[in-house]
Amino acid sequence: MATRTDLINKSNQSKNIITYVIIGVVFLVALWLSTQSEGPSKFPKEVTDKFTFTAWVNDGEDYLKKNYRWVTKIIASYIKETYYFLEDFLLESPWILIAAIIVIPCIIAGGLRLGIYSSFVVYFWGATGMWEPSLQTVALMGLSVLLCVFFGFILGVLCSQSNRFENFMKPVLDTMQVMPAFVYLFPALFFFGIGGAPAILATMIYAMPPIIRLTNTGIRQVPAQTIESATSFGSSKLQLLFKIKIPLSLPSIMMGINQVIMMALALVVLACFIGAEGIGGQVWQAIRRLDVGWAMEGGLCILFMAIMFDRFSLAFSKDVERLPSDVQRFYLLPQSWEKYQIAKILEMPLSFGNKILKNICQTVTSAIAIVFRVLVSIFNKSTAENIGEFISKRYYVIPYFLVLFLIAFIDHYLLEIGTFPKEWKLSIRQPITNAVESLTVNPGFISFAKGLRAFVYLNLLRPLDVFLTQIPWWYTLAVFSALGYVTVGIRFAIITAVLLLFIGACGIWTQSMITLSSVLVSVVLCFVIGVPLGIIASYNERFRNIQNVVLDAMQTLPYFCYLIPVLMFFGGGTVSAVLATVIYSIPPIIRLTSLGLTQVSGTYSEVSRSFGGTLIQTLNKVKFPLAIPSLVIGFNQTVIMAFAMQIVTPLIGGKGLGLEVFNGLARSDTGRGLAAGIGIVLLAIIIDRITLAWTKKQREALGLIS
Template sequence: MAFFTNISSSTNNYIENKLFSRLLIFIALAVSIIFVFIGDDVTEFPLFVTDSFTFTAWVNHGEDYLKEHYRWITKLIASYIKASYYALEDFLLDSSWLFIVAMLVIPSLAFGGLRLALLVLFGVLFWGAVDLWDSSMETLALMGLSVFLSVIVGVILGVLCGLSNRFERGMKPVLDTMQVMPAFVYLIPAMFFFGIGGAPAILATMIYSMPPIIRLTNLGIRQVPSETIETATAFGSNKLQTLFKVQVPLALPSIMMGVNQTIMMALALVVLATFIGAQGLGSEIWVAIRKLDVGWAMEGGLCVLFMAIMFDRFGKALSKETVTLPSDSQRFYLLPQTWDIYPLARIIEKPLGYIHFCFVLIFSSIFSAIASFLNIFISIFSKEFAESISKFILNHYFFFTGILILYGLSVYDSTIASIGAFPESWHVSLREPISNGVNSLTVNPTFISITKGIKAFVVIYLLKPLDLYLTYLPWWYTTLALVILSWISVGVRFAIITALLLFFIGACNIWTEAMITLSSVLISVLLCFVIGVPIGVLASYSKRFQNINEVILDAMQTLPYFCYLIPVLMFFGGGAFAALIATIVYSIPPIIRLTVLGLSQVSSTYSEVSKSFGGSTLQTLNKIKFPLATPSLVMGFNQTVMMAFAMQIVTPLIGGKGLGREVFNGLARSDTGRALAAGIAICLLAMILDRISLAWTKKQRDALGLS
């Protein structure tokens, strides 16, 4: 057993030091509980502070001023964006459904092969089949335009960051803020300056989804080896030529990764932007939620999920390098290439290979004919130009085939016979079966008693006491505790910042709401741990379980967070408890992932040694793996907290309370100041917990000698 004492002796010192501080914490807690019992009402900031610190009014005055003097500019921008959005939307809605299918499937076929094309085909047909075609087109238009603009602006800013250190230093805090700020906070001002509907939604989406493309473009540009640039300069390229011929092409994989991330983030926000009047799948889901029609909401949610998966896979295919196969192996088009050891798979793939070959042969010969015809025709004027044109066409026969098919379809649609809307006979309604299933479950007495039991337990023993504790605890006590905590874990400077941030929350007169939010975040994180860590432990032991787990977690993280409300609403109805469950469902993936990571990263030597010393599996887990995995777990805590805070913004839709509802109240009363104050407060709380837990991770790592 010497081994165990050895391992834990490194942490022993640490623990002894902690004994004293534990006593202090205990005393502090006891005192705070006394305070809570003495207090006869929720704690409130002194009136003279809240009355003189009228942040809400300042913001509203500032907004009025800006509206009065600069609104014509924003209106102009909005009108341009709106015009392009309407044009794109009308184009998508007026095109025949076959045209849209071809437009999405052909590029997928080109970049991702048959597998991706089939996936995309399935997704697109699903939109039509559940009768949400128009909404999907609206979402597609919103997303297409905002991704397009984000990529253009983002790449330009990213290139500037990559070229100038000063610009990068200036951009960094801006990017950090863009990523931490809940989207709701700027969704509302966007509405006042840019109106309702598509234009503000697109602009807000740009703010939300641009950081990854800027960061990754910057990274890509900076990763170009300086020798390459020197060589280019030595060969006489000027700065612009070096940029466009060397740096940007070499940064392209990184930029493509940024595009992929931007697409995913844009989709999440485009769905959320329904609150400022953007149409599409988001508003379908919202109306369905308002009517408690679970089946309908589920259909909308699935459409979003398929759209997300489609674009995610397409983006990945775009940035993936093509693999060259050894010449003797058979190329697979549908099944995974690794399956070529199975004869059955080879037989299935054979005809696909022939089809591919025929297809290539037909279209390449058609286009070589066109190319040679053009060659003869243009060579009358310029021989060189003709050569390059025919070569270009020949090399891109696939692209031109796609164009030809699309053109053929639209000509067929407009002149020969109208294809029109998605055929009604293909509609498959999932609405009723889902709703009926859920309804039969929710009237089931056993199910009711189970959910009621869980609900009563969580509310009576967790949510309610913590709510009471935090709201009744005098504000100065809470502030002091958090300030001391940040002093110990981060440093004096951050302690001062914490004090100021908490003072801001109190002075805006939203202390109670902030404490309710904090309490529901803490409870959801606690429950995430209780549920997530065992799952993570299981997954780290069983490979098969881990594989299933990965698939589910991937799907969970692709889904926009709005959609999490649906299943919760389905089983638990509305209210604070439902909001808690939605938060848990949304924010549990990181803790599971990082538990698995932390446990499996523990070097197998340690566990081998522990086993050879006779330690049981449980002992190994408890004494070796968990202590060594602590930094990972704290990291998981950190990410879970962040996601739980993000979720607080949408939970008011199903009865969540606290700051999220303040944001909603602000939106409903068109009171930007109020919404902004609550939104900022969410950011601030998140920031304080983030810094404290990150600092804690670092300390743990140092203590374990892992850094």
């Protein structure tokens, strides 16, 4: 027995050595090749001249514009009308009505806590002077979410019914999610005009995948026994779908809606570049004027709004927890404080108020129900019963609309309420601006910033840039294909080669290598900073909780909010671009490191401790190896986000494919922008597939999956 394990160990070791030697040789050859070449490696000119992808796209676009623009115009005008309608309503109604429309459902769905939070959010919009842009953002987001949910639900149901359709949709959905939104944001402009319509359509492309996916999986995961028993009772296929499968998959669908809301919000902000109104425009104007405080206020409006919608949609999909009848229900304080007498006393008036309110609502509603029942019963008795029941069951929704009508009535006939009162202003601009400005002139901080900039540029960015751009293109292509072959298989190796050839033939090889190098540098920095933070978080729960809040905020803030501080401290240029990328894409690696380490079950580390392993040894020899799959997923997500950020970094001096996209769009050269956008997508897909396959192998090796 012993000799056999020895043998396996030995063969593993020699296998490892061989792998390292191969990697070393490949790297050294690359280094030699890159020092041999004079300038950046160029794709053969005969190919790039013949392969005029850019011109084809532009011709195609012109053709579509000339012949089918009337179709898109009709679609756009419908969406536009609806959007303007909604916008006019939101902006011209008295502010209390709008506040009530938002706050009351929050109270109904999420209780007093969410109600208070949502009132704060609405107050914050008005107080920072962002009432109008906030509501415009709400209108844009609301309409796109509605359309996303409608079409996404249909597509999701279709996916769940046909395997072939599902297989067809999968790569489409992947592309929709990875493709930088800028690439289709601008062409959308030419087909659908400016403002709301193209913004909503672009948002649909970006935010629809989750609802399709989650509807599909929700329906597919309905337990087989349920389906069987339904069929045995003689349900037809349609009955089965609409009466059993879809109702049972509602939680999953609601989860999808939640994600759609979040993603739509992110893109609606970006849509300011094609003339959509809203907070995005405010933040962008603030950045233009270098007003950090203003940009942050806008960012916070979005952040608070996102949290509110997130909690609201979650609360909607969750059922109210039932408590034993002898336990006092807490409305504001956490239920776990129930053991403290003082908390009980504090909660008393709230629970009393709740009872009164509920009684009023019920009385009013049943009164209305009776009126309706009497009225309708003149014509038809049984319908009247149904209507009466329908109304009296909705003792929250009906009073809600009653309140809204009351406010509208008062505003119309008695007392004009108008817009948000100016006296309630609150501004946090100045303190934020002052803080950033004092850091800008702080000699200690600036010398640190300069040191960091010099280090990143001289030791990481420039060498890697030179290295990657100077390696001959065929060598890089061969290395990537080989990697694809080793990790995934021969088919993927061929696909990789074809995709890279496409990038080369479009004449954007150098730019893609620059993009690759800044992504790699950003990811390395994310690792160096993120993994230690993740380790600390895995050991200290309080730290983890604080960190999670910060990470949530980082991911929800529109990413151009923190471009200005980066610019002030580090100046414009590639280093700033890398740092902005790091800020944007670091959350997954931190989260997944801490998740991976905490998930390694206590027994493993206890065993290791009992054998006398130190903290470091346990971490290094037991926890890390077991957490590798989780780490790789974090790495994978970080890479994808870093690629996505490449499209924004040209705003602060980033180079590569992102700049290519921008330059293409600034000259309304869709082909050029599209080629570069596709380049980013292809690079991201190749790296994503390779790392995912590698994770799978690691898991298999660890015996985590069979």
